[in-house]
Amino acid sequence: EDQVTQSPEALRLQEGESSSLNCSYTVSGLRGLFWYRQDPGKGPEFLFTLYSAGEEKEKERLKATLTKKESFLHITAPKPEDSATYLCAVRGGYQKVTFGTGTKLQVIP
Amino acid sequence: DAGVTQSPTHLIKTRGQQVTLRCSPKSGHDTVSWYQQALGQGPQFIFQYYEEEERQRGNFPDRFSGHQFPNYSSELNVNALLLGDSALYLCASSSMDQGLGRTDTQYFGPGTRLTVL
Numbered sequence: 416e417d418q419v420t421q422s423p424e425a426l427r428l429q430e431g432e433s434s435s436l437n438c439s440y441t442v443s444g445l446r447g448l449f450w451y452r453q454d455p456g457k458g459p460e461f462l463f464t465l466y467s468a469g470e471e472k473e474k475e476r477l478k479a480t481l482t483k484k485e486s487f488l489h490i491t492a493p494k495p496e497d498s499a500t501y502l503c504a505v506r507g508g509y510q511k512v513t514f515g516t517g518t519k520l521q522v523i524p
Numbered sequence: 525d526a527g528v529t530q531s532p533t534h535l536i537k538t539r540g541q542q543v544t545l546r547c548s549p550k551s552g553h554d555t556v557s558w559y560q561q562a563l564g565q566g567p568q569f570i571f572q573y574y575e576e577e578e579r580q581r582g583n584f585p586d587r588f589s590g591h592q593f594p595n596y597s598s599e600l601n602v603n604a605l606l607l608g609d610s611a612l613y614l615c616a617s618s619s620m621d622q623g624l625g626r627t628d629t630q631y632f633g634p635g636t637r638l639t640v641l
Binding site: 419447449451456457458459460461464502504510511512513514515516517 | 528530557559564565566567568569572579580582612614628629630631632633634635637
């Protein structure tokens, strides 16, 4: 069974203090690793899709990287508006997408 | 370009009742997946519909059923509601790549908040 573990569960940063979120996974035949951002009470907002080890993608202050066992979401000089829960998910060989429980990020001005 | 839409936004039901939730996929998408998200948890996969058929199913009882229409929109039905069914129900749409035999990135709707009393 596919599994996704995210750490830390919660992270509190000062504005401008860079950090990284971790997503460890086990999957039978990775068909894609996804990062989403979710604000309270709303649907997840798509950020990145990564398909193979070594791949990296960037968007504004966010950068996602992928290895054979984990993915990192690096946040550079975060702002208060980056506060949200960040979800990691994997798609395995049977098309089913498995999510982690997320990292709740709070950025303090 | 309209994104994924869901209705209703909120719903309150009592135990034992039945509920129907609706989803319209993003323009150009033909595959719809449904998820249940309890408070503080990640979304849990319920099932996926493509070409009006259920293609994949997660670990949910038969009380959860669905349908996809020719215009790719979808419904999620839950019978005999339990208190534990209270959650945010999310619909996600994607496009099936016939050549690769897989769907691409999923885009989520705003969700329907179901409360069972």
